Amino acid sequence: MLRWLRAFLLPTAACQDAEPPTRYETLFRALDRNGDGVVDIGELQQGLQSLGIPLGQDAEEKIFFTGDVNKDGKLDFGEFMKYLKDHEKKMKLAFRSLDKNNDGKIEPSEIVQSLQMLGLNLSEKQAKLILQSIDSDGTMTVDWDEWRDYFLFNPVSDIEEIIRFWKHSTGIDIGDSLTIPDEFTEDEKKSGQWWRQLLAGGVAGAVSRTSTAPLDRLKVMMQVHGSKSMNIFGGFRQMVKEGGIRSLWRGNGTNVIKIAPETAVKFWAYEQYKKLLTEEGQSLGTFERFVSGSMAGVTAQTFIYPMEVLKTRLAVAKTGQYSGIYGCAKKILKHEGFGAFYKGYVPNLLGIIPYAGIDLAVYELLKSYWLDNFAKDSVNPGMAVLLGCGALSSTCGQLASYPLALVRTRMQAQAMAEGAPQLSMVGLFQRIVSKEGVSGLYRGIAPNFMKVLPAVGISYVVYENMKQTLGVSQK
Known part of the structure; x- marks a missing residue:
């Protein structure tokens, strides 16, 4: 794409501002396939495709609807030129923010320095891969012309959006609610894209949790009863025998209902904690993101915790x-x-820190490994890699916090057995280890892991479809 743009658009040498209308007009004529002086969305998509610059439907629609100032469904030359001029100004600011020594070129060391300030740690080798995908003359530096031509039809607006290839997606729901909230750009907040993404993620979570609810209920049953004799097949058979097929979804209603209030509280709290931990205009680093995310998780869990108790009680309850x-x-x-609505609250909160910390650390490690070993012409890992990294990092977070989750679940349910001692968190840990061994702290982890892959797949498909339905632009 870059080489095509340089050959096709810039025959008037490196003089960017000498005759900009001529440069824009050349491209406009190439896109105006029927020669009527305007470009509709179909012509824009077909024209970019034929010129070897396919961006994908969401990006193309964002360009079109941003440029279509009078909202008549068409881009005339004036609107087209204004969009490209405004976009070039934004790209100029992004270029200058990376060009630390103001020599008119971006070097690998400047990439490393700038991304570290945004909480993304890259080696110089990884930074060279980024430049390699933009550099058209093989100098391993990027000048303004190369930068502008590369991002001419990429509807990003600042350097933070440029590195959002590694966005840890909100749309992935594996049944737990302890992950660090997602980041939204100022453009997404102003345009309303943020609530559409949260809504899409909420619907995806509801469908995903409902689809894997039988495995989740089996996990809770194995956690609470702690019997070595209860295996996966036997557990399903026992549940169906006791309450029929419908009983496999017992407790799922509460699990789905709590998605909306928890997401809303977590998002609001995350924004407030970010403001407390950073000065105005300062970017959020990895540590600040971890602390803000953990505290937002604590706030949200405090608010909706009674629903967690209800979910456990309903899942463990007998028919009627x-x-x-x-x-x-x-x-x-x-x-x-x-007070019964907050039984198990302490181990639940303690579990947030190892979960969020390990989830974030493993994700960064996997990302760095992919960039070092598999990135060639582009730093864009593709959706399959992102899904795999997200699922694996969340699974590691679950594994680290699982003993605390098991103790929490038993504390929530222990009052259901009449006459049973109401043990504290420490007392339960001691009893489980003495009677069941260390492996007793991991009862039910098999069905828990079994639901990860289908949950990730289902939530991703639903999330992407919901984003399309709600008109969310693809970054």
Whole structure:
């Protein structure tokens, strides 16, 4: 694409500002396939495709709807030229932010320095891969012409969006709610894209959790009962025998309902903690992101924790024990008091730190490994790599915090057995290790891991379809 643009658009040498209308007009004529003086969305997509610059539907639509100032469904030459001029100004600012020594060229060391300030740690070797995909003359430096031509039809607006290839996607839901919230650019916040992405992620989470609910209920049953004799097949057979096929989804309603309030509180809290930890205009580093994300998780869990208790009680309950979510809540309040809604709260909060920390650390490690060993002509890893990195890092986070999650679940459910001792977190740890061994702290981890791959696949497909339905632009 870069070489085509330099040959086709810049015959008037390196004089960027000498005759910009001529330069823009050459491209406009190439896109105006029927010669009527305007370009519609179909012509833009077909024209870019035929010129060897396919961007994908979302990016092309973003260019078109941003440029179409009068909203008549067409781009005339004036609108087209204004869009490219405005876009070049943004790209000039991004270029200058990377060109630390102001010599008119971007070098690998400047890439490393700039991305470190944004919390993305790259080696110089990795930075060279970034430049290699932009550099057209083989000098391993990028001047303004090369930079402008490369991003001419890429609807990013600043350097932070340029590095969002490694965005840790909100749309991936593996059934746990302890992950660090996603980042949104100022453009996404102003345009309303952020709430559409959160809504798409919420719907994806609901479908994913419902699809894998039988495995989730089996995990809870194995955590609570802690029987060595209960295997996966036997557990399913026992649940179906006791309550029928529908009982496999017991507790799933609460698990789905809590997605909306938890996502909203976590997103709001994350933004507030970011403001507290950074000065105005300062970029968020990895450590600040970890602290902000962990504290946002604590805030959200505090708000919705009663629903976590209800989910566990309903999942473990026998047929007819509770009439539903409201009946379960009413019964707990009447017989155990309000404090019962926060049983297991401490191990739940303690689990957020290892989960969020290891999830983030493993993701960064996998990203760095891919860049070192597999990136060739582009630093864009592709969706399959992103999904794999996200699923594996979240799984490692689950593994590290699983003993705390198991103790939390038992504390939530132990009052259901009449006359049973109400043990503390430490007491439960000691009892599990003494009676079941260390492996007892990992009861139910098999069905927990079994649901990861289908959950990731389902949530991704639903998330992408919901984004299309809601008109979310692809970065």
